[in-house]
Structures are given as C-alpha cells and as structure tokens.
Amino acid sequence: MKILLSGCNGGMGKTISSLVAERDDMEIVAGFDSSQSPDSPFTVYTELEDVQEKIDAIIDFSHFSAFDKIVDFAEDKKIPLVMATTGLSQTDEDRLKELSKSIPVFRTANMSIGVNVLLGLVSQAEKMLQGFDIEIIEKHHNKKVDAPSGTALMLANAINESAAEKFTFTYGREGTSAKRQDKELGIHAVRGGTIAGEHTVLYAGDDENIEIKHTATSKKVFAKGAVEAARYIAVQKNGLYDMKKMLGL
Ligand SMILES: NC(=O)C1=CN([C@@H]2O[C@H](COP(=O)(O)OP(=O)(O)OC[C@H]3O[C@@H](n4cnc5c(N)ncnc54)[C@H](OP(=O)(O)O)[C@@H]3O)[C@@H](O)[C@H]2O)C=CC1
Ligand SMILES: O=C(O)C1=N[C@H](C(=O)O)C[C@H](O)C1
Numbered sequence: 001m002k003i004l005l006s007g008c009n010g011g012m013g014k015t016i017s018s019l020v021a022e023r024d025d026m027e028i029v030a031g032f033d034s035s036q037s038p039d040s041p042f043t044v045y046t047e048l049e050d051v052q053e054k055i056d057a058i059i060d061f062s063h064f065s066a067f068d069k070i071v072d073f074a075e076d077k078k079i080p081l082v083m084a085t086t087g088l089s090q091t092d093e094d095r096l097k098e099l100s101k102s103i104p105v106f107r108t109a110n111m112s113i114g115v116n117v118l119l120g121l122v123s124q125a126e127k128m129l130q131g132f133d134i135e136i137i138e139k140h141h142n143k144k145v146d147a148p149s150g151t152a153l154m155l156a157n158a159i160n161e162s163a164a165e166k167f168t169f170t171y172g173r174e175g176t177s178a179k180r181q182d183k184e185l186g187i188h189a190v191r192g193g194t195i196a197g198e199h200t201v202l203y204a205g206d207d208e209n210i211e212i213k214h215t216a217t218s219k220k221v222f223a224k225g226a227v228e229a230a231r232y233i234a235v236q237k238n239g240l241y242d243m244k245k246m247l248g249l
Contacts, residue, residue: 001025001026001027001056001057001230001231001234002027002029002053002054002055002056002057003020003026003027003028003029003055003056003057003058003059003230004028004029004030004031004032004051004053004055004057004058004059004079005017005028005030005031005032005042005058005059005061006031006032006033006058006059006060006061006062006066006070007032007033007060007061007062007063007066007085008028008031008032008033008037008040008042008044009031009033009034009035009037009040009044010033010061010062011143011219012061012084012219012222012223012226013031013033013061013062015219015220015222015223016028016059016061016223016226016227017040017041018223019220019223019224019227020227021041023227025231026227026230026231028041028042029042029053029054029055030042030043030044030045030051030052030053030055031043031044031045032044032045032046032048032051032062032066032070033046033062034046034063034066048069048070048072048073049073051073055077055079056079056080056234057079057080057081057082057230057233057234058070058073058074058079058080058081058082059082059084059226059227059229059230060081060082060083060084060085061084061085061222061226062085063085063087063145064085064086064087064088064089064092064146066085067085067088067092067095070083071083071095071096071099074099074103075099075102075103078102078103079103080103080104080105080106080230080233080234080236081099081103081104081105081106081233082106082226082229082230082233083096083105083106083107084108084109084111084222084226086109086146086149086150086151087145087146087150088150093107096240097240100238100239100240101238102238103238104233104234104236104237104238104239104241105233105239105240105241106229106230106232106233106241106242106246107240107241107242108154108225108229108242108243109149109150109151109153109154110150110151110154110197110222110243111221111222111223111224111225111226111229111243112197112214112216112221112222112225113225113243113247114214114216114221115151115154115155115199115214116242116243116244116247116249117249118155118199118201118212118214119154119155119158119244119249120244120249121212122155122158122159122162122201122212123158123159123161123162124162125201125203125210125212126159126162126163127162129203129205129210131205132203132204132205132210133180133184133203133204133205134159134167134185134186134201134202134203134204135185135186135187135188135201135202135204136148136152136155136156136185136186136187136188136199136200136201136202137188137190137199137200137202138151138152138187138188138189138190138197138198138199138200139189139190139191139192139195139197139198140189140190140191140195140196140197140198141191141192141193141194141195141196142191142192142193142194144191147189147191148171148187148188148189149189149197149199151197151199152187152189152199153187155199155201156169156185156187159185159201160185165183166183167183167184167185168181168183168184168185169184169185169186169187170184170185170186170187171186171187171188171189172186172187172188172189173186196216196217196218196219196221197215197216197222198213198214198215198216199213199214200212200213200214201213225243228246229241229243229246232246
C-alpha cells in the first residue's frame with residue numbers, strides 16, 4: 001500500500017520511514033513537511049495540492065498548525081487518515097469526528113499497546129480507589145512543543161469518564177495559594193534530553209500510594225503502531241477508529 005507521510009522530516013517521520021523501508025507490503029510514495037529534503041528517497045511536498053501520487057492512506061505526525069491543510073486534503077481526495085499529532089484544539093478533534101462520516105479516520109495521542117492498556121487500567125482503578133488523590137506526571141524530550149502531552153490528557157479524560165464526580169484538571173502548581181483541592185487532578189509536564197515518553201499515574205491515599213507507569217524506550221514503538229494503524233484504516237468503512245478498537249481492548 002502507498003503512504004503519504006506528513007511530518008516526514010521530523011523525529012517520528014524519520015523513524016516511520018526507516019521502519020517502512022524494511023517492509024514489502026508498504027511504501028512511502030510522498031512526504032509532506034515545512035521544507036524540502038534533498039536526501040529523501042521520496043518526493044517531499046511543502047504544498048499538498050502539488051501531490052501527484054496515488055495514495056492509500058495518510059499518516060500524520062507533524063504539528064497542530066498543519067491540521068487544517070491535512071484534513072482538507074484527506075477530505076477532498078477521500079483518503080483514509082491516521083492522525084497522530086498532539087496539541088490539537090477541541091475544534092480540531094470535533095472536525096475529525098465530523099470527517100469520519102465521509103472517510104475512515106484513525107485518531108490516538110499514543111500508538112503504543114502499553115498506554116492503551118493503561119487507559120483501561122485507570123478506568124478500573126477509578127472505580128476501586130475512591131478518595132485517593134490522582135496526579136499524572138509525564139516526561140518527554142526537550143524538543144516537544146506541546147504540554148501537557150496528548151497522552152496525559154487522554155489518561156485524564158479516561159479517568160473522568162469513569163468518575164462518578166468529575167475532576168477539575170490543574171496544570172502544575174506554584175505560589176502560595178496552591179493547596180490541593182478536592183476533586184482536583186494534577187497534570188505535570190517534565191521536559192529533558194531524549195526521553196521518548198513516560199507517563200505515571202499516581203494514586204496517593206492515606207499512608208499508601210500506587211503508581212502505574214508506562215515508559216516508551218524509543219520512538220519505534222509509536223512508529224510500529226502507526227504503520228499497523230495505516231494498514232488497518234485503509235480497509236475500514238468510514239468512521240472514527242483508535243488503538244483500543246484496532247487491538248480489541
Ligand atoms: N500519537 C502518537 O503516538 C505520537 C504522537 N506524536 C506527535 O507527533 C507530532 C510530531 O512529533 P515529532 O516527530 O517528535 O516532532 P518533530 O518536530 O520532530 O517533527 C514534526 C515535523 O513536522 C514539520 N512541521 C511543523 N509544522 C508544519 C506545518 N505547518 N506543515 C508541515 N510540516 C510541519 C516539522 O518541520 P519544522 O522542523 O520545519 O518545524 C517537522 O519536520 C507531535 O505532535 C507529537 O506529539 C509523537 C509521537 C507519538
Ligand atoms: O511528542 C512526543 O514525542 C510524544 N507525543 C505523544 C503525546 O503527546 O502524548 C505521545 C508520546 O508520548 C510521544
């Protein structure tokens with residue numbers, strides 16, 4: 001199958017290119033990014049309207065500022081879309097839902113199996129750990145532009161969906177009036193070095209704590225998930241899909 005890789009010059013783009021080069025069932029036939037890349041084995045476009053190749057699926061790991069261009073292109077050409085970029089607004093997420101009525105759309109903020117299992121675990125824990133204070137701590141590399149991570153938000157939303165009484169999210173704390181409130185869910189972003197992605201959900205109770213933690217040890221885990229998602233989405237009916245649906249979790 002033939003892929004258009006959006007964000008092809010970036011960290012995830014390069015990891016996906018290397019992975020796809022080892023496969024014989026898939027080929028990246030075109031790239032999209034903010035600049036040309038002379039060494040690329042495929043043509044890199046800076047304008048999607050210039051794309052000439054026939055495309056079976058689009059994989060996007062770029063930047064939230066490119067969102068409308070990519071969605072317009074997928075919608076116009078009726079090409080299944082894997083949208084992995086984070087930092088999207090609620091309006092963007094709503095547009096994906098709407099778009100999925102006319103093409104198959106795969107949306108997740110985290111392509112790893114582990115994080116998607118973690119989503120189920122936090123939903124279960126929410127029903128069992130009444131009264132525990134919950135804090136999410138995420139750690140990523142120093143090049144990440146958005147905070148908190150899309151995964152941290154996905155975990156927080158999963159907890160809230162299972163919660164009888166909804167939490168208010170607090171992003172970091174500072175100052176002299178920062179005491180923790182009831183039904184507050186703290187979300188904290190740490191940035192440094194080359195950390196591929198770490199998410200810890202801390203449940204702090206009276207004299208006891210539980211931590212559930214997922215660590216991505218390289219970007220390869222996300223690339224592998226994205227490639228599987230592209231294969232999957234290319235043969236689905238119109239609709240909105242995610243890792244849980246694809247993996248049957
Ligand atoms: N869902 C998941 O499992 C995962 C999602 N991600 C998400 O994927 C995205 C990309 O991550 P990563 O590869 O690390 O980021 P990088 O910054 O390394 O790569 C992004 C690429 O997109 C390009 N780009 C930026 N703005 C535009 C634009 N307006 N139009 C076209 N291209 C653009 C960048 O170009 P330039 O450098 O010139 O700005 C860069 O080459 C992020 O949102 C990240 O959070 C990452 C890993 C896993
Ligand atoms: O930018 C990254 O690198 C990652 N972004 C995703 C997020 O924001 O959750 C997923 C992963 O943790 C890596």
